[in-house]
Amino acid sequence: MKKIATLLIAGFLSTSAFARDTVLQIPLADVLAMPEAQGKLDGSVKFYLAGQKTPKITQKLSEDISNQKTNSVGKSDEFGCKWAALSALIAFQNSAKKEGANAVVDLVSYYRKNETKSDSTIECHAGGFVIGVALKGSYAKVAE
Secondary structure (H helix, E strand, O other): HHHHHHHHHHHHHHHHHHHHEEEEEHHHHHHOOHHEEEEEEEEOOEEOOOOOOOOOOEEEEEEEEEEEEEEOOOHHHHHHHHHHHHHHHHOOOOOOOOHHHEEEEEEEEEEEEEEEEOOOEEEEEEEOEEEEEEEEEEEEEEOO
């Protein structure tokens, strides 16, 4: 009986320890400045958070969502968040090129389909095993 109680307590403690959901606000500028971004974001597509000043939008195209995750093993929450955000931006860049867009505008955090707007940061959620960023934005053609 003592072994069962010990196992139940250990199971509860380990489950609650890994069921965390730490919310971080990561500056978009920090993601774009990552050394890893230099080889993956080619500059042909610009990113603008909702509320951020944009060049004149000449054509607004479709809306899209990018929900990217990374494992948290061996990564700080901050680095994992930047990595997941970079993955989301890369996905947007690739789709924007296919759409004929040179920008993604009105980007908002979209965790569990809840929009969070900021003109400077992206919301990230870090758990015990997984770190994730979900973004929603519109492809557009902007004046250069």
